[in-house]
Amino acid sequence: MNNFTTVFIGLGSNLSDPAEQINSALNELAQLPSSRALQCAPWYSSKAIGPGDQPDYINTVVKLETILAAEKLLDQLQSIEKKHGRQRNIRWGARTLDLDILLFGEEVISTNRLEIPHPEMNWRGFVLKPLFDLAPTLTLPKGHSVKEYLAACDTSDLRLLKDVFIAQ
Ligand code: ROI
Numbered sequence: 001m002n003n004f005t006t007v008f009i010g011l012g013s014n015l016s017d018p019a020e021q022i023n024s025a026l027n028e029l030a031q032l033p034s035s036r037a038l039q040c041a042p043w044y045s046s047k048a049i050g051p052g053d054q055p056d057y058i059n060t061v062v063k064l065e066t067i068l069a070a071e072k073l074l075d076q077l078q079s080i081e082k083k084h085g086r087q088r089n090i091r092w093g094a095r096t097l098d099l100d101i102l103l104f105g106e107e108v109i110s111t112n113r114l115e116i117p118h119p120e121m122n123w124r125g126f127v128l129k130p131l132f133d134l135a136p137t138l139t140l141p142k143g144h145s146v147k148e149y150l151a152a153c154d155t156s157d158l159r160l161l162k163d164v165f166i167a168q
Contacts, residue, residue, distance in 0.1 A: 004065040035066040041130035059126040125155035
């Protein structure tokens with residue numbers, strides 16, 4: 001028995017040198033307290049889902065183990081986003097860094113601050129593809145396998161950018 005929960009976190013950036021945003025966020029995630037064993041999926045560029053003429057995104061997914069509670073993890077992620085100058089005023093607008101908890105073990109969570117599994121992950125290719133790369137046999141709580149969701153999803157806009165991340 002151990003107290004660690006396996007967590008998947010989606011990363012996205014389309015402003016202020018997205019590759020640098022993602023790279024430094026990965027280093028910060030690798031330093032999270034009470035957490036270990038970070039693994040990063042390949043990086044993809046993706047066309048923006050959202051209003052207006054936004055630049056392409058870089059997206060990837062991280063897997064890690066943590067003994068933090070879900071809301072404590074969210075606090076940590078929001079403080080990393082803040083360091084990256086994230087402004088939360090435009091819904092679905094361009095962003096320097098977005099960190100979303102996709103899955104928190106097998107838990108289903110619905111609070112003011114958190115909805116897990118992430119409510120939009122099942123139809124977003126930029127989430128499902130890197131998630132599948134990291135965890136090809138994963139099944140969502142009360143749901144289908146990541147493989148099934150991915151098969152039903154358009155991923156034609158995704159371009160593989162980078163295959164390995166090594167925490168510094
Ligand atoms: N579109 C893409 N391609 N990638 C994202 O990470 C992303 N994040 C968002 C919205 C604005 C919905 N669109 C996105 O939050």
